[in-house]
Amino acid sequence: MVKPTRWGIIGLGKIAEKFANDLIKVPNTSLHAVASTSSERAQDFAQKFQVPYHYDSYEAIFKTPDLDVIYIATPHTSHAENAILCLKNKMPVLCEKPFAMNLKQVEQMVTIARENDTFLMEAMWTRFLPVIMKTQELIAEDRIGKVKTIHADFGFVAPFTPERRTLNPSLGGGALLDIGIYPAYLSLLLLGYPTDVHALSTFGQTGVDETTSFIFKYPQATALMNATFASRTRTEALIYGDKGYIHLPERFHESKTLTLFETDKEPVTFSFDRETRGYNFEIEEVNNCLRNNKKESVKMPLSMSVKLMSLLDEIRQKAGIFYDGID
Ligand SMILES: NC(=O)c1ccc[n+]([C@@H]2O[C@H](COP(=O)([O-])OP(=O)(O)OC[C@H]3O[C@@H](n4cnc5c(N)ncnc54)[C@H](OP(=O)(O)O)[C@@H]3O)[C@@H](O)[C@H]2O)c1
Known part of the structure; x- marks a missing residue:
């Protein structure tokens, strides 16, 4: 008998809802906790998907009993900060694409995942189709x-x-x-x-x-x-x-x-x-990694996310795409 993997979600926008709709169809998987900046949104989402725990702050989600992994569904600019918060709490992470805003942030996320011996993967779902x-x-x-x-x-x-x-x-x-x-x-x-x-x-x-x-x-x-x-x-x-x-x-x-x-x-x-x-395939990959005590996916390893972000940085630099405070 496989132990169910209990998921949490941070950031309850458009993609969070689509992801949740797929997650509830994956065997041995449950949506266990959700966290939002809005208590109303957290409550509505929890009610819609029958989620046992809901919070009006991201920090609060770590007090959930038996939570196995968090899916980060916030805007790109928050990915690094949110992922690092989870990793420092030794909470495995599946983080939306793009993994962060630049290579410097991705390298920091990877370092902190390794320091905390905690699973981290970019939600590049296409990889698993x-x-x-x-x-x-x-x-x-x-x-x-x-x-x-x-x-x-x-x-x-x-x-x-x-x-x-x-x-x-x-x-x-x-x-x-x-x-x-x-x-x-x-x-x-x-x-x-x-x-x-x-x-x-x-x-x-x-x-x-x-x-x-x-x-x-x-x-x-x-x-x-x-x-x-x-x-x-x-x-x-x-x-x-x-x-x-x-x-x-x-x-x-x-x-x-x-x-x-x-x-x-x-x-x-x-x-x-x-x-x-199609999000079920990446969810299954994360479940399998966690059940086998893997700290990263062989199919979507952190080295791939580093290369992908290097490439996006290079394209940005060549095309003149700049963001305030992001090199
Ligand atoms: N894999 C895919 O197919 C796919 C598809 C679409 C988007 N994405 C990725 O998913 C991420 C979220 O996209 P989305 O379309 O779901 O965005 P969205 O509808 O705007 O939702 C983002 C959520 O993040 C939270 N948030 C935290 N800080 C915020 C801020 N400063 N401003 C606005 N929202 C903030 C909010 O949730 P709370 O207030 O509830 O915390 C908000 O509802 C993006 O990085 C995007 O690239 C992936």
Whole structure:
């Protein structure tokens, strides 16, 4: 009999609710505590998901009996502070993407996780989707040959709500950190760290990057990517090899299908239906790590989060995306 993993959530906004909806569908898993800056929000959330403990401050969540892990769902600018608070209380953490605002913050989080011998993982949920695992498997089986080019984009028209985190510079707003992270991560996962990075941005009324286009160069490959809050784009990924290609249809970061196009063969579509949004896979990964007393995930290790944030820092620097107080 597997002991249920008891989860807590800090920051009860949009993603917290979607995550909770998936979490309650995962076997041997329960939503045990929630913490908000608003007592009303904490109470409503607890009632909706039948959560036994709810708090109107993040610090208070550590008094919950038998809590196993906390999911951090606050804006990017709070991730490092919230994660460090949990880790210093020896509380395992799954922290939303982007892991923090820059590499310096990520390195601090990693150091504190190690000092406290406590589990930490970035909620890069795409990593655990069956469609991404299948993509890696097909590449490893040489079905498309050597990967030569990746085209990936993510775009939607963001409503003009300047106070909300997407467009608010003081909450880490902007297309790159919010959605550009997905194509950047795909390229990092499939091709590794690039030898060269080029990037350009346009900026909106609030000063955050509205569109960021970036290119990674590898010794024998390139990746062309785009993230935008200004247009509804196809939000798909194409991975081209010298013997064929793989198409991840919109929205590629949460896709349920992929199509393999091998030279001189009929295309084959692989489908991975699910009744969740897809957060259950990362939840299961965390549960398994904790049940096996692992301090980090092999699939989404801290070294990967360090590389991903280095890459985002480099893109920001090339494109001229700056945030007050963040180098
Ligand atoms: N994995 C995914 O698919 C996915 C999707 C969307 C977003 N995300 C990530 O999740 C994080 C949260 O995004 P969201 O869309 O859920 O944001 P949101 O709706 O604005 O919610 C964020 C929550 O954080 C708390 N918070 C703490 N300090 C805050 C501050 N200074 N200003 C505003 N809120 C503050 C608030 O909750 P309380 O008042 O209850 O504490 C707020 O409701 C972001 O880092 C984003 O990148 C991930």
